[in-house]
Amino acid sequence: MTVAYETAGAAVIIFWVVFRIARWAVADRIAAALAAAVTVALLTVLADSAITLMIVAVLAPFGAMLPILAGANILAKFGRPVDRFSTVEILLALIFVTLFLAASIGALPFDPYRFGYDPLPAGAVALALCLWALWRGHVTLALAAVLGQVMWMTDTGSTNYFDHVSHMLLVPVLAITLLLRLVGMLRPARPAPDKA
Known part of the structure; x- marks a missing residue:
């Protein structure tokens, strides 16, 4: 599997x-x-x-989050409706994932990664992601949180829940997305063409 x-x-x-x-x-x-x-x-x-x-x-391990977000992005390019995360959500996610990964490799004095093996912290993170997704209407986030939990419980992929909902590629992906979003905000709006 x-x-x-x-x-x-x-x-x-x-x-x-x-x-x-x-x-x-x-x-x-x-x-x-x-x-x-x-x-x-x-x-x-x-x-x-x-x-x-x-x-x-x-x-x-690829986990659940990265493939689901990538799949949603592909579908969006073909006109399928997908979740749109706010600029603030992208910024917060970038900060959180960067700090989490830095702490997990020992760059910070606290190691949150070790809690991903424990059912209570893993379940709490899955619940928090689902509640955020429910509040903000992010189907892809809820799907990744639940699929990650199922994979973790069935020993599919990693035995650490955090591997299912985070990935090192999320840092450059979120950074590029945020940069493109900010560039789009700074770009002046094009005037509407005159109608004859």
């Missing part, structure tokens, strides 16, 4: 990264086809290649 999930997580992340890069140069449908081809190639024909093994070694 873990191997199947990690492969699926890798597929979503690889597709998402290639798709986001490719759409700078080509139309969305072509970018999606290219992303699908690269993903299939890396996970089948090139499954034992150095690049595929490196991607999995560095990025696994």
